[in-house]
Amino acid sequence: MLPFGYAVRNLYRNKTRLAQTLAGSALVVLLVMGAQALNAGMRRTLNASGSPDNVMLLGAGSEESVQRSEVSEQAAGIAEASLAGVATVMDTRAVSPEIFHMAYLEMPDGSISRGMVRGVTHRALLTHRRVSIQEGIFPGPGQMMVGRLAWKRLGVTPDALEPGTTILLDEIPFTLSGIFAAPGTVMESEVWMDLNDLRTAAQRETVSSVVVRLESGEREDVEIFARQRLDLELSPIGEKEYYERLAAFYAPVRSMTWITAVLIATAAIFAGFNTLYAAFASRVREIATLQAIGFRRSAVLVSLIQESMMTSLLGALLGSVLASILLTDRLIHLSTGTFRLTVGPETLFAGIITGVILGIVGALPPAFRCLKPSLPQALRD
Amino acid sequence: MSTSNDILVRCRGVTKQYKKGETLVTPLESLDLDVPRGDFLAMMGPSGSGKTTLLNLLSGIDQPTSGTIEFDGMEIQDLPRRKLAGWRARHVGYIFQLYHLVPVLTAFENVELPLLLDDMSRRDRRERVEAALSLVGLADRVHHYPRELSGGQEQRVAIARALVADPALLVADEPTGDLDREAADAILGLLQTLVREQHKTVVMVTHDPRAADAAMRILHLEKGRLQEAAV
Ligand SMILES: Nc1ncnc2c1ncn2[C@@H]1O[C@H](COP(=O)(O)OP(=O)(O)O)[C@@H](O)[C@H]1O
Numbered sequence: 001m002l003p004f005g006y007a008v009r010n011l012y013r014n015k016t017r018l019a020q021t022l023a024g025s026a027l028v029v030l031l032v033m034g035a036q037a038l039n040a041g042m043r044r045t046l047n048a049s050g051s052p053d054n055v056m057l058l059g060a061g062s063e064e065s066v067q068r069s070e071v072s073e074q075a076a077g078i079a080e081a082s083l084a085g086v087a088t089v090m091d092t093r094a095v096s097p098e099i100f101h102m103a104y105l106e107m108p109d110g111s112i113s114r115g116m117v118r119g120v121t122h123r124a125l126l127t128h129r130r131v132s133i134q135e136g137i138f139p140g141p142g143q144m145m146v147g148r149l150a151w152k153r154l155g156v157t158p159d160a161l162e163p164g165t166t167i168l169l170d171e172i173p174f175t176l177s178g179i180f181a182a183p184g185t186v187m188e189s190e191v192w193m194d195l196n197d198l199r200t201a202a203q204r205e206t207v208s209s210v211v212v213r214l215e216s217g218e219r220e221d222v223e224i225f226a227r228q229r230l231d232l233e234l235s236p237i238g239e240k241e242y243y244e245r246l247a248a249f250y251a252p253v254r255s256m257t258w259i260t261a262v263l264i265a266t267a268a269i270f271a272g273f274n275t276l277y278a279a280f281a282s283r284v285r286e287i288a289t290l291q292a293i294g295f296r297r298s299a300v301l302v303s304l305i306q307e308s309m310m311t312s313l314l315g316a317l318l319g320s321v322l323a324s325i326l327l328t329d330r331l332i333h334l335s336t337g338t339f340r341l342t343v344g345p346e347t348l349f350a351g352i353i354t355g356v357i358l359g360i361v362g363a364l365p366p367a368f369r370c371l372k373p374s375l376p377q378a379l380r381d
Numbered sequence: 382m383s384t385s386n387d388i389l390v391r392c393r394g395v396t397k398q399y400k401k402g403e404t405l406v407t408p409l410e411s412l413d414l415d416v417p418r419g420d421f422l423a424m425m426g427p428s429g430s431g432k433t434t435l436l437n438l439l440s441g442i443d444q445p446t447s448g449t450i451e452f453d454g455m456e457i458q459d460l461p462r463r464k465l466a467g468w469r470a471r472h473v474g475y476i477f478q479l480y481h482l483v484p485v486l487t488a489f490e491n492v493e494l495p496l497l498l499d500d501m502s503r504r505d506r507r508e509r510v511e512a513a514l515s516l517v518g519l520a521d522r523v524h525h526y527p528r529e530l531s532g533g534q535e536q537r538v539a540i541a542r543a544l545v546a547d548p549a550l551l552v553a554d555e556p557t558g559d560l561d562r563e564a565a566d567a568i569l570g571l572l573q574t575l576v577r578e579q580h581k582t583v584v585m586v587t588h589d590p591r592a593a594d595a596a597m598r599i600l601h602l603e604k605g606r607l608q609e610a611a612v
Pocket residue numbers: 376377399400401406407408426427428429430431432433434435
C-alpha cells in the first residue's frame with residue numbers, strides 16, 4: 001500500500017484544482033441535502049397534519065379532493081346525534097363541519113394572493129387539537145384568523161398580519177382576530193374564518209367535510225353509519241390517510257427535486273472527471289515509476305481513490321455546514337401548504353453518501369485512463 | 382569460464398516486437414546475453430537501437446515476445462503481471478535518466494517507498510533508509526524535497542531508492558544523461574563503489590563513451606542486435 005500521506009500531499013499539488021473539486025462536491029452535496037430536507041419536511045408535515053383519531057366525512061365520489069367535496073350541513077347534525085364514541089369536550093361533541101376553499105385574498109398592503117381558507121365553527125378546536133390560538137381570539141362573523149406561517153404563503157411580511165388588520169375576500173372586508181399555531185401541520189399556513197361567512201362568500205350551500213374526532217368509537221362505526229345513511233352520500237376517510245394521499249399527490253414534486261439533484265450531480269461528476277483526469281494525467285510517469293518500484297496497479301488505484309475521496313468528503317463536510325446554515329428551518333411554500341425543510345441525521349447521511357459516491361465514481365474513469373498505458377510506455381512519457 | 386551459478390541474468394533468443402499501427406516494430410531480435418554476478422556492464426548504441434527495451438526486459442517491466450530470460454536461475458518471461466510487480470520490488474532497482482523522484486515526498490520518503498512493500502518495522506525502515514542515503518552521500522539531505530536538491534543529488538536519492546531493498550541487479554538508463562561532468566563522474570564513481578563494495582550487478586545504458594569507460598564491459602546494440610566489443 002502507498003502511504004496515506006502520499007494521497008494527502010497530492011491534494012495540495014494544485015490548489016486551484018483542489019478549490020474547484022471542493023466547491024463542486026460541496027455544491028452537489030448541498031443540493032442533494034436540500035432535496036432530502038425538502039422531502040423529509042414534506043413527509044413530516046403531511047404525516048403530522050392528520051390526526052389518527054379524526055375521521056373526515058367527505059361527499060361520496062370526492063375522496064380525492066376535499067375542495068371538490070360537498071356534504072349537506074345537515075349531515076353534521078345527524079352524525080353528531082347518531083354516531084357513538086365521538087369525543088366530547090365539556091358536553092360538546094367533537095364534530096366539526098368545515099369548508100375548504102381556495103380563495104384570492106387581498107392583503108392589507110393591497111397585494112392579492114391565493115390561499116387555503118377553511119370555514120369553521122368553534123368545534124374545529126375540539127377536533128383539531130394541535131391548533132392553539134397564540135394571539136387574539138377565534139374568529140366570529142366578519143373575522144378571520146391566520147396560521148402563524150400563512151404570511152409566507154400569502155407573500156407578506158409576518159407583521160403585515162397583526163390582529164386588527166383587514167383582509168378582503170371577494171371585496172368583503174374581514175378583520176383579523178387572531179393567529180394560531182398547529183405545529184408541524186399544513187394548517188399553519190391556512191386562513192380560518194367563520195363557516196357561515198365563507199359559505200356566503202363561496203356561494204355554496206354545502207360544507208366540504210365533517211371532521212369527527214373519535215374517542216372510544218371505532219372507524220368501523222363511522223363506516224356503518226355512512227352505509228346506513230346512504231341518503232347523506234358520505235364517504236368516511238381517516239384524516240391521516242387523507243394527508244397520506246395528499247403526500248402521494250406531491251410525488252411528482254418529489255421526483256422533480258430528486259431528478260434535478262441527480263442531473264446536476266451527474267453534470268458535476270463529468271466536470272470532476274475532467275479535473276481529476278488532468279490531475280492524474282500529469283502524473284502518469286510518476287504513477288508508472290511507483291509501479292516500476294513494485295507497487296501494484298491496485299495499490300496506485302487505491303491511493304488515487306483516497307485522494308479523490310478526501311476532496312469529496314471534505315466537500316461533503318463543507319456542503320453539510322452550508323446546508324445546516326442555509327437550509328435549516330427554511331420555509332418552502334407549495335400550493336397546499338408551507339413546508340419546513342428538515343435537516344436531520346438522514347439529511348447528513350444523504351450528504352455523506354453523496355460525498356462517498358462522488359469520490360469513488362469521480363475517480364474511477366480518470367484513474368483507469370491513467371493506469372491504462374503499458375508500463376514501458378508510461379515510463380517513456 | 383563462468384559456471385551457471387555465476388550468471389545473474391541469462392537471455393536466450395530474446396525478441397521484442399511492437400505493433401505500431403499496421404507495421405511491426407522489432408526493437409530486439411534473437412538476443413543472447415549473459416550478465417555475470419558483480420558485472421558492471423555498459424550498453425551503448427544509437428538512439429532507437431533497443432537499449433531501453435532491453436533494460437525493461439531485464440528488470441521485469443516489460444516482457445519479451447519470445448525467448449527466455451533467466452534471473453538467478455528462475456525464468457521470469459512468463460510471470461503474470463501481478464507477480465512481476467512483487468518480483469521487481471525484491472530483485473531489481475531501476476535508475477532513470479530523469480530520476481523520477483516523487484515530488485511530494487522527501488528524500489527519506491522517496492527512498493522508503495520500496496520498503497513499504499515489505500513487512501518491516503518503522504524502525505528497521507528508518508535504519509535502512511538512512512544507511513542507503515549515507516551510502517550515496519546524502520545523510521544531510523534526508524528531509525529535503527526533490528525540488529530542493531540539485532540534479533546530481535536527485536540522482537543519488539534515486540540510486541538510494543534503487544538499492545534500499547537490497548536487490549541483486551541495478552539497471553540504469555542513461556543515469557548521467559542529464560548531469561554535468563562533475564555530477565556525472567560522482568554518480569559513476571558511486572555505481573563503481575556499489576559493484577565493488579556492495580557486490581551489486583549493474584547494467585547501464587549510456588550514450589557517453591566516458592561514462593561507458595567507468596564500466597567493466599561495454600556492449601553495443603545496433604538495430605536490436607548485440608555487437609560485442611571487448612574492453
Ligand atoms: N511501446 C512501444 N510501442 C511501439 N514501439 C516502441 C515501443 N517502445 C519502443 N518502441 C520502439 O522500439 C525501438 C527501440 O526503442 P528503445 O528501446 O527506446 O531505444 P533506445 O533506448 O535505444 O533509444 C524504437 O524504434 C521505438 O520506437
